[in-house]
Amino acid sequence: MMTHSGQKPYQCSYCDNTFSQKCNLLNHLRTHTGEKPYQCSLCGKSFSQNVNLTNHMKIHTLEKQYQCSHCDKTFSLNQALKVHMRIHTGEKPYSCNQCDCAFTAKCNLINHMRIHTGEKPYRCSICKKAYTQTSPLRIHMRIHTGEKLYECTQCDRAFSQKCVLMVHLRTHTGEKPYRCSICDKAFTQTCQLRIHMVTHTEKKPYQCSHCDKAFLQTSQLKYHIRSHTRGKPYQCNHCDKTFKQTSNLKRHIMTHTGEKPHKCRHCDKAFSQKYHLMVHLTTHTGEKPYQCSHCDKAFTKKSRLIIHLTTHTGEKKYFEKHHKNHKNTIKEKHISIYKNNDCLNNLKMEIKEEQIYIKKCEINNPSEPKIETKEEHSNTEFL
Secondary structure (H helix, E strand, C coil), X not given: CXXXXXXXXXXXXXXXXXXXXXXXXXXXXXXXXXXXXXXXXXXXXXXXXXXXXXXXXXXXXXXXXXXXXXCCCEECCHHHHHHHHHHHHCCCCEECCCCCCEECCHHHHHHHHHHHHCCCCXXXXXXXXXXXXXXXXXXXHHHHHCCCCEECCCCCCEECCHHHHHXXXXXXXXXXXXXXXXXXXXXXXXXXXXXXXHHHHCCCCEECCCCCCEECCHHHHHHHHHHHHCCCCEECXXXXXXXXXXXXXXXXXXXXXXXXXXXXXXXXXXXXXXXXXXXXXXXXXXXXXXXXXXXXXXXXXXXXXXXXXXXXXXXXXCCCEEEECEEEEEEECCCCEXXXXXXCCCEEXXXXXXXXXXXXXXXXXXXXXXXXEHHHHCCCCCC
């Protein structure tokens, strides 16, 4: 009788929804708790309602007799075919009353409406973080369980999400599917391409509150602000060193663990940093990606191109290497810089096969910057 009278005495304790029947309330509560008591005996998939399990079982027990007339897909349920056909016809019967968005299925509209209402009915039972859909909640739960279902076939790494694994695999294959339409530079992820595109607009929306500098990304601004506060919040748990960025800390930790996650697919060599792997790969491919803009010469490393460019620009750099006690000890004898008397800033120089790093001059004296060996530099942080 309550369905006729409009009475809804059963109130949800999580939100403002009310129901005329207790069973409907119990079904609704599972959207908050994430409980799925109805499990498929054939594939293990679980559902919050028995009717959903019944429909799911037809996937296993029924033939896919409903064929799409536009493509090769088949379906066990006629309703599923009807929803699929809207992909071809472009029909979107479910419209949002808050904006211009429309959808092919009602469930997609329901999920979309939560953007406007702010409703997040799917809550983590451990940390109480909430989501608009069940799928991100399931992925989030793997943070607590430590479950990593997706394993890399090229190395020992594993991931909680398939999409993260797909991005990781590109570090092995070298694939960069996202290409800039202006300068033809390519990237492994769309987010990297979006950030790069801002460099062509010359907009720097993130302004430092301490000085006049502006940046393309919030991460760059946060890192810059630490130059004012002198903050190094990332502490190594093996020693007393601290760092401004997590990436620098991760690189430093590898000096303790000896980890070399970037493996060459052509030989047995492995590297702690991706950059070193990419440089090494050129020894197999013969590729010389760094082309001189003044002549036909090309180089495997950017640092070698920088050194070569000085032959065109007239900038002179003299280095003398001395071995003292053992061959890996490099001592500075003399450096002369002739160009505007500017301090060096993050310039990497290479002398033959050994890398020498010139760090930013701290005393504003361009003739006496600090030199480090590759081994010393791996324990320090880029300025």
